[in-house]
Amino acid sequence: METFNISGIQQLGIGTVDFRKSWNWYIEMFGADTKILEDDTVAERMLPYTGGVPQQRHACIAMNLQGGGGFEIWQYSKRKPQPCAFQPAVGDLGVFAAKLKCRDVEAFYKELSAKWKDCTPPETLPDGTPCFYVNDLYGNCFQVVEMKDIFIEQKKLTGGMAGAVIGVSDMEAAIRFYGQVLGYSIIKSDSTGKFSEHNPIPEADKQCRRVILGAPKRTGAYAALLGDSTIELVQALEHKPRKIYEGRYWGDPGFIQVCFDVTGMKALGEFCAKMGHPFTVDSCPDGERFDMGDASGHFTYIEDPDGTLIEFVETHKIPVVKKLGWFINMDKRKKDKPLPKFLFRMMGLVSKETIK
Numbered sequence: 001m002e003t004f005n006i007s008g009i010q011q012l013g014i015g016t017v018d019f020r021k022s023w024n025w026y027i028e029m030f031g032a033d034t035k036i037l038e039d040d041t042v043a044e045r046m047l048p049y050t051g052g053v054p055q056q057r058h059a060c061i062a063m064n065l066q067g068g069g070g071f072e073i074w075q076y077s078k079r080k081p082q083p084c085a086f087q088p089a090v091g092d093l094g095v096f097a098a099k100l101k102c103r104d105v106e107a108f109y110k111e112l113s114a115k116w117k118d119c120t121p122p123e124t125l126p127d128g129t130p131c132f133y134v135n136d137l138y139g140n141c142f143q144v145v146e147m148k149d150i151f152i153e154q155k156k157l158t159g160g161m162a163g164a165v166i167g168v169s170d171m172e173a174a175i176r177f178y179g180q181v182l183g184y185s186i187i188k189s190d191s192t193g194k195f196s197e198h199n200p201i202p203e204a205d206k207q208c209r210r211v212i213l214g215a216p217k218r219t220g221a222y223a224a225l226l227g228d229s230t231i232e233l234v235q236a237l238e239h240k241p242r243k244i245y246e247g248r249y250w251g252d253p254g255f256i257q258v259c260f261d262v263t264g265m266k267a268l269g270e271f272c273a274k275m276g277h278p279f280t281v282d283s284c285p286d287g288e289r290f291d292m293g294d295a296s297g298h299f300t301y302i303e304d305p306d307g308t309l310i311e312f313v314e315t316h317k318i319p320v321v322k323k324l325g326w327f328i329n330m331d332k333r334k335k336d337k338p339l340p341k342f343l344f345r346m347m348g349l350v351s352k353e354t355i356k
Helices: 019-030 105-113 171-181 265-274 341-354
Strands: 005-015 034-043 055-063 070-076 094-102 130-135 141-146 158-167 186-194 207-214 230-236 254-263 290-292 295-303 309-321 326-329
Touching: 005 094, 005 158, 005 309, 019 055, 019 070, 034 341, 070 158, 070 254, 094 230, 094 254, 105 130, 105 141, 141 158, 158 254, 171 207, 171 230, 254 265, 265 295, 265 309
Parallel strands: 005 070, 094 141, 158 230, 254 309
Antiparallel strands: 005 254, 034 055, 055 070, 094 158, 130 141, 186 207, 207 230, 290 295, 295 309, 309 326
16 A cells, blocks of 8 residues: 655745845845756646636745755746735734744844844744744745754755744644644644744734644655754734735745645545545646656645645656756655765755856
8 A cells, every 4th residue: 555754844935026036035144055946837737726827937946955945936927926915914824934944043143133134133932942033035034943953064054944834713723734634743832922022023912822833753865854844833812813815826925835745645645635635736636747847746735724735745856967967766766765965965066056
């Protein structure tokens, strides 16, 4: 019987009004300087979330090789992106902050705040993790969290994505979904109070319930690179939350989805359907492959109880050195065997030459 495995957060999607400016900002500020892939084609298989019409977009996945998930930076090529009409508040439904991995919060706060003023002073999460908040150049909120593990040492203070902060309307339903479907079965903290003493995000000074979830150690080819992650669920208690993507399309500015690296997509689909969260999008319903630039694989989507988009990607091929025709072909290796670090080092060396 086929089984499935979820090896970690592969990336968070970030919609933007200027692809290049956003990417350069994430390189300069967060060290996301390794390009895994780049693509500028038509998204034909996301029709439930793009008004029933295929949409052309320019997207890339960029990573920080010190470890953590990637940044899927995303901009419509022909349609004008529609920003959220309001500033997302604490507890609004959807991803209202991304978690960014950092080896030393105090040191990185000093480094970052010296060149970017939209940062809040360090504080501590309810589970005891040091953190601070920073808004990017388009107002997307990042929660910088201290995590000491390093995948490839590059003398940076930052890593990649380490999770997401997600507004929910029913905490118990959300805990069941993220615990039973996505494997975040460890409750690291469950508290009620103000969201933050320093963060100027709307409603941060109001009462909310926060539950931080962790997962047992993940396994798989990319698990060591992606590292540990947490999901922080927030339920507003003093205001009625709004849905961040209400009336907007997938890919519009903001945090689009949380994407997980998986193997065994068919078995995963059967499991999700059994749990009451069937695939809403399936890029390869008949077992074919989906190409994205020089990479290929199989992607699907489900929704959490409030409609927040969760993506699954089973990777078949990604480029290492495109000019030499050197690719990682996952179909020709054991899917649970960790990939060697030298392959990612090669990606890092090559991609730095191609980022403009």
